[in-house]
Amino acid sequence: MSVIVITGGSRGIGASAAEHIAHQGMGVILTYNRHPEAAASVVERIEHTGGNAVALKLDVSDVATFPGFRDSVALALRETWGLTTLSGLVNNAGYGLFNPLASVSEAQFDGLFNVHLKAPFFLTQTLLPLLADGASIVNLTSATTRVATAGVAPYAAFKGGLEVLTRYMAKEFGERRIRANAVSPGAIRTELGGGLNDEFEALLAGQTALGRVGEPQDVARVIAMLLSQEGGWINAQTIEVAGGYII
Numbered sequence: 001m002s003v004i005v006i007t008g009g010s011r012g013i014g015a016s017a018a019e020h021i022a023h024q025g026m027g028v029i030l031t032y033n034r035h036p037e038a039a040a041s042v043v044e045r046i047e048h049t050g051g052n053a054v055a056l057k058l059d060v061s062d063v064a065t066f067p068g069f070r071d072s073v074a075l076a077l078r079e080t081w082g083l084t085t086l087s088g089l090v091n092n093a094g095y096g097l098f099n100p101l102a103s104v105s106e107a108q109f110d111g112l113f114n115v116h117l118k119a120p121f122f123l124t125q126t127l128l129p130l131l132a133d134g135a136s137i138v139n140l141t142s143a144t145t146r147v148a149t150a151g152v153a154p155y156a157a158f159k160g161g162l163e164v165l166t167r168y169m170a171k172e173f174g175e176r177r178i179r180a181n182a183v184s185p186g187a188i189r190t191e192l193g194g195g196l197n198d199e200f201e202a203l204l205a206g207q208t209a210l211g212r213v214g215e216p217q218d219v220a221r222v223i224a225m226l227l228s229q230e231g232g233w234i235n236a237q238t239i240e241v242a243g244g245y246i247i
């Protein structure tokens with residue numbers, strides 16, 4: 001049995017990924033922040049289909065809580081699965097914010113930085129002692145690192161930083177055969193940044209070669225593959241999962 005941690009597993013891409021990963025036969029420790037009830041439903045759906053999952057509270061913007069979170073993960077591993085190590089970590093938790101560069105406040109900048117770059121850095125560092133040799137790390141970035149999209153400058157800049165950080169993780173953890181890859185979604189139908197209205201969805205679908213926006217499961221399948229042996233020789237890559245967005 002192998003077990004992974006996924007942050008932001010209560011909704012959207014993270015919830016779908018948690019279900020796909022569990023369906024592959026892995027145990028899942030998923031985290032939630034503001035929506036414990038949504039996390040509980042994900043756990044229920046996984047258990048209903050014969051899988052095992054545990055939901056833990058984690059605010060990824062609060063690095064001081066990470067050592068305590070590591071202890072909770074170690075306890076869940078031992079009590080639920082009789083294990084001492086993790087075989088994967090998905091840094092997925094995030095939020096969107098639209099504001100033109102000219103009016104972004106320092107607090108907005110810091111908030112996005114904390115969640116999208118500082119958190120994956122220090123959460124990975126904190127959980128490293130629990131990660132088994134040969135484990136897989138997946139970091140969620142964004143197609144906005146390739147296509148400049150007005151209104152998301154700090155978000156995109158930190159996601160770009162996370163793509164660089166992903167290659168450094170692969171470089172430094174390679175001696176333990178730990179792989180690290182970034183998954184970079186295009187527009188996906190979730191509640192991120194307030195969700196998609198009809199007009200915005202039509203615009204994005206028209207900019208996408210496959211003619212529609214993505215669904216959470218379009219990204220979840222790729223995350224699950226990277227955690228499995230199917231993805232065992234993929235390392236240090238950023239894989240855009242966007243149906244051919246602005247090509």
Ligand SMILES: NC(=O)c1ccc[n+]([C@@H]2O[C@H](COP(=O)([O-])OP(=O)(O)OC[C@H]3O[C@@H](n4cnc5c(N)ncnc54)[C@H](OP(=O)(O)O)[C@@H]3O)[C@@H](O)[C@H]2O)c1
Pocket residue numbers: 007008009010011012013014031032033034035036038058059060061091092093094095096115140141142143184185186187188189190191192193
């Ligand atoms: N949707 C897109 O179009 C898109 C495109 C490119 C990249 N992405 C990236 O994909 C990832 C998932 O996004 P999504 O679309 O699935 O978003 P979503 O549906 O809004 O879900 C966000 C998830 O992140 C969690 N979260 C948010 N802030 C958190 C914090 N401070 N601490 C801990 N957890 C926190 C939420 O937990 P609670 O609900 O429990 O608070 C929730 O589970 C994000 O990194 C996002 O930047 C999304």
